[in-house]
Amino acid sequence: MSEHDQDWKLCLTPDQFRVMREHGTEAPFTSPLNDEKRAGVFVCAGCGSELFSSQAKYDSGSGWPSFFQPLDEKILGTTTDFKLLYPRVEVHCATCRGHLGHVFNDGPPPTGLRYCINGVALRFLPRDGLAND
Ligand SMILES: [Zn+2]
Numbered sequence: 001m002s003e004h005d006q007d008w009k010l011c012l013t014p015d016q017f018r019v020m021r022e023h024g025t026e027a028p029f030t031s032p033l034n035d036e037k038r039a040g041v042f043v044c045a046g047c048g049s050e051l052f053s054s055q056a057k058y059d060s061g062s063g064w065p066s067f068f069q070p071l072d073e074k075i076l077g078t079t080t081d082f083k084l085l086y087p088r089v090e091v092h093c094a095t096c097r098g099h100l101g102h103v104f105n106d107g108p109p110p111t112g113l114r115y116c117i118n119g120v121a122l123r124f125l126p127r128d129g130l131a132n133d
Pocket residue numbers: 044045046047048049093094095096097098
């Protein structure tokens with residue numbers, strides 16, 4: 001384990017560390033952010049970068065918080081993940097390189113993408129005083 005990983009252990013919970021640094025996956029339907037419907041912004045649990053708007057969140061039924069687009073494509077990085085029999089596109093925070101989840105091609109319009117994100121890799125910041133419209 002590198003010194004850098006030790007730093008991560010100081011600021012992440014064990015669940016966050018397992019997902020974000022060891023590419024784990026949280027159990028479906030366990031994240032309170034799954035049912036988060038307030039207006040606001042979802043930020044990286046590792047570094048606080050703003051990743052997704054509540055306006056891009058939708059109920060995919062998968063059991064993980066799902067979004068059809070990031071706030072800015074440059075804030076995310078991707079790699080191809082061959083952990084399962086078929087390749088998947090892995091998604092991480094471009095700022096801190098923390099693993100977030102995967103992106104699939106079965107999302108809703110307008111992008112047709114489904115960013116399937118581990119809730120423990122996100123923090124939600126509600127936008128006070130504004131309706132989600
Ligand atoms: Zn980050």
